[in-house]
Amino acid sequence: MANSATVVPVLTLRRRTLGEVGYAWYERYRGGVAARLLLWLLLLYFLAPIIWTIASSLKTRAELFQATPSFITLNPTLANYQYALKRLTGFEIFFRNSLIVTLGATALQTVLATLAGYGFARLRFRGRDLIFYTMVMLIFVPRAGGLMAQYELMSFLHLRNSLTGLILAFSAGLAVPVFIMRQAFLNLPPDFEDAALIDGCNRFQAFWYVMAPMATGAMMVVALFEFIRVWGEYLFTLTMIDQRELFTLGIGMAMQFLGVSMEFGEFTSYGAQAAAFVMASAPVAAFFLATQRWFVRGLMEGLKF
Template sequence: MQATRSVPLRQPRAASSRVARWWAKRNSILIRLLLWLFLLAFLLPFVWTVSASLKTRQELYVELPSLLTYHPTMANYSYVWRRMPAFFLQFRNSFLVTSGAVLLQVAVAALAGYAFARLRFRGRDLIFYTLILLTFVPRAGGLMAQYELMSFLHLRNSLVGLMLAFAAGVPIPIFIMRQTFINLPSAFEDAALIDGCNRFQAFLRVMLPMATGGMLVVGLFEFIR
């Protein structure tokens, strides 16, 4: 009669799974803290500007400036309203020109980025890398050409002319949108084409909504620039 020995069943590694979950949770918390720190660092100049606009002259020129405003006042805004009546017209024109230029850049970058990422045509890579090389050309080098073009189109001294001039720098937005579309899975686009969409409908209804993050990056980058 042979002797038998009972072997205990191997228990699931509950301890190791708990440790893994703890590490994952800790890493997630650290990443969120770092993102919040970066966000605060980027928001600090805007908060400082608003806080300084509400301070008196004495508070602005103290030896140790503070971010907080202990005696907020609207005197600076009333001064601008009374002494600089053209300021709000200039601010409106700047906002209109910037918004129009950003919208044009986002639209052109989305269309061109999709074409460079998804379409196959002769000279595609050559055209794209030529656009990238244009980023090394100083903007001042094309001022005379822009001036002649706006004169030919009768758009000098107009908001539309300024929008077109500022929207001309699209190589970096095109690069961002191209990389965005390259990283998107093509299966969604193929499914849309199989379901009866043409290429433009697949771009507009399927791919463009998925590229919202890239468009926000382009819009924010160009608005600040």
């Protein structure tokens, strides 16, 4: 009880020094300050390389070659971007290839996974569960010679050195997406669909007009995962593509900056590299930021993939 006499003056003192707005903020975030500081420190590890790259891409030449490099820049410039676009031959081609493959594979996989997920969840036909669980089981089989067998198959089908081949191969990783979509359709109440069927819709209409619109959240999750995966894929593309004009961004950049291929010429400026990294990551970052609300909600609803 002795405490209450001292507590009140301290509070009024705080209110007086912080002002009304400041005090409201203090009330709101009080108690979480230590947790937030710790969290920010940990998040710095996640973000430091990213911030540093973006900052480097905006630095002037003088700032880049300071003896003690600064973490951020005070007078940003776009010169590095112009330089990178001019000197990094093929950047537009790599970028275009990445875009074609990623958009193609994402669209194809999302459509096929949605159709199949609906079929496995809602239709009744012989062998349905057997086919579905065979797909799921194959997730757990080790990929012993998978890459070699794919090389063989793609050569046989004349799909090596072909963007179409990449699209087909990437969108074929359907086990998990079909699992997610089936789960989404199982979680929807069947009543809507039954009503549509009674009112004279056929199966496809019931799917297209009634069920699919209610599963857009899961479709977003599938699309986002595929977009991220394909935009960032490296090893498979490296193995399937030999021609430089068909390289995707990842391969093109790695070849460029590791000096594996001499034909690119020397391209070592630090800031320009950083600018190229930013440009190569921008589409996937934009796609993620645009869809992250669905993504997080989808995860929270229990689609834990």
